Amino acid sequence: MSTRPKNDFGALDLTAGLGSDQYLTFILAGEEYGVNILRVQEIKGWTGVTEIPNTPDYIQGVVNLRGTIVPIVDLRRCFGIKTVDYDKTTVIIMLKVTAQRGERTMGFVVDAVSDVYDVSAEQRRPAPDFGSAAQAGFVTGLATVAEKMVILLDIDRLVETRMGPQDQKPGDIAQDVPVLEVPKGNI
């Protein structure tokens, strides 16, 4: 009650965004990607999923996450990277995604988890123009941490661009009407 607890972690600080953010990084096809750690609900090893019929191939299926049904996305397929067999380092990262319909939980299959980094504003560089506008949309920046490049992802934008329009089949009730939005950049 007396004084606010001292906060060593930038990400937990209420003034985050001005200083540094914490990112959980994972490996996908040799590259290191980062997502804001506040979005991470849990990390679990690869287990079997229940396939959903007639869905795009990057939707692996659904799993039971403590009583709720959570869809699992294969990030390699989603990015159009050559797929590999799942092994013992393959993990599912459960992330909170804010979509038009509100917050939902989705799992993303990646090759392995890597580390947690503090990324300060100085370390962060804007993403260069990849040519593909959609691709650039969900990459919010690049960060150099310990001589390595980390690709920072905006997971909301990713779900919106990747799973919004393509996921609709003709005849489907359009529930995820894609809406053009300025990416929620942190810069």
Next chain:
Amino acid sequence: MSIDLSQFHQTFFEESLEGLETMETGLLNLSPEELKTETVNTLFRVAHSIKGGSAMFGFSAITSLTHVMETLLDHVRAGRAGIDRLLVDALLAAVDCLRETVLAMKDGGGHDDRHIAASEAQLQRLLPAHSGIEVFGAPVRKSIDEPEGTDQPEGKDVAVGATWRIGFRPFPNLFKTGNDPLRLLRALAGVGKLAVSADISRLPAFGDLDPECCYLGWDLTLDSDVGREAIGEVFEWVEGNCDLVITPSSGGPIPLPEPVLPEVPEADHHESVLDDPHPSGHAQHGEPPRPGSERRQPQNPLQQSPGAEASSIRVSIQKIDALINLVGELVITQSMLSQCGQDLSSQKADNSIGGRLRDGLAQLARNTRELQESVLGIRMVPISFSFNRFPRLVRDLGHRLRKNVELRVSGENTELDKTVMEKIGDPLVHLIRNALDHGIETPEERRAAGKPDTGVLHLNAYHSGGRILIEIADDGAGIDSRKILARARARGLIAEGDPLPEDRIHDLIFQPGFSTAAEVTDISGRGVGLDVVRRNIKDLGGVVEVRSRAGQGSTFLIKLPLTLAILDGQLIRVGEHVYVIPLVSIIESLQVRKDRVSSIAGTAELYQLRNEYLPIVRLYEVLNVVPDNRRLDAGLLVVVEGDGQKAGIHVDDLLGQQQIVIKSLETNYRRVTGISGATILADGTVALILDIQGLIAMSRGRSPPLRSASLPDEQRIAA
């Protein structure tokens, strides 16, 4: 110190609506023969709390109407007014008026003050002639510390133009009850000359001070010509949250030194004021109040209401669902552990640790099961919540139709899921109206038929086989088969000269647009009705049937699942995938006989089942999965019905049947055609629930459109 009260409005509306329901039930239980004090007290309590809430939020129209209701009820309680039909009717009308108003306000709309005023005037007329609310000499309605229902005349206490001394010692929790003493003081200052002296003797050291507690007390001297009652009214809302002594002081105003912010000695002064006993005042209170001593809690019924509320709490459905999910997971974990325990203890048969583990796991299994049952029970409510509005409905309708009807209710404590209960209300109302309008005859007709004048409508609910059954039985005229048959023929629903069994004829009344009522009344008979009832009940996963015997009455029987969250499912297998088909939609399952399969134009396949042709839906094709076998006769055909259309679903194998908990795919993903949801199986994996209608539509999209062949008319009706 201003708080946005609007955040509490919703709660007020909900509580008021609940209270009004209680009131209605209570009013219908009132009878002139015997005065049920408890019922009247309940009514009084409800009126009072609605009045309190509305006054707090400034809904003055409601306040004034409930105030009159309260006054009237108080007269009844004291035996000064009798209970007669007129009074009950007027109070019921007032309840209706309040409900309308509250509902209108809840929806953010305005309300009709004139309506309220009219209702209020109606009640005013029923008040005993000399008992205006603020009239001097009238019995004190709620003087402080007055025992419940006593009727002490206190004319001698009333002194016009007198000076009142008021000792006001709020309890520390005063602020938490939403009261502000400052407001009370201002209100008093509004009626006369007020001298205030504060008592700070209870003020703790600064370090111990809780800013949410009221430590101050006040001694007030009010120079005014208002009566004790008017002063009592000011303090009405803090009653029970303070010690209050109101004594008239016949002499001139006592000169109090400083009106506000006294130093500590002022407390001593306060002692002296109260220590100066005022005979008449204390005589009225029965016992001399000792400053600082514990005062007797007022034995007023109003004080009982917090206790009654504490017996239940409002919890959001999301929290309960989260709890149910967690318990579901716990059950899965427990069964996993039990399996491990069994394997382990079978390996080391006479190991004492193995035995202890087994015992512990058995206990865990029992406890988990009990926990799951009680958690699922949280969502269950007795059906009386729904039944309670029917006595009123039957009473009013009986009046209007000039029929004498007695409503008998049984099994009202039968429990079912709250969502189901909310949705079954309207169909029930419809069936009851129907029974009163078409079923039960007028007294004359009944006499002619040799029946007692008063018809009986019996409402019954009970559990049977994991479902809840609701019966609505009347002893009226029953369904006239000939009339229905003629009507059905006229409408072309059935062919001329077709013989139909009695029960099938009765079933015709559920057809759309079917009404045999000779004239359309405003109660029922427009022909939009029973088909809607059947559809609504079907949407809930239930069925409705009718049994009737001419001259003896009809019985409508509704069978409903206990909860919408759980359904009976048939597990089926295609290749390595397990799916669930809701058991309600399955008619039968059969081995495929090759010679019964015929294909049309090489694409659509039909299966001849008795005298019907069913389109075959190959599940592996529709769902794009790999089956064990593509040959039809290697698998099984599950005959299902969805939205009036039958189809045969081809699967590899049937697995067990079990109750499953329905989970939404849309929460985290989106709707998938052909899939209505998902569930979690005993091993923790997910199985998808098939949407029969969607599947049939999907398979139709693949092949030329086909209805289940052209069937003769009477079979369509039967379907």
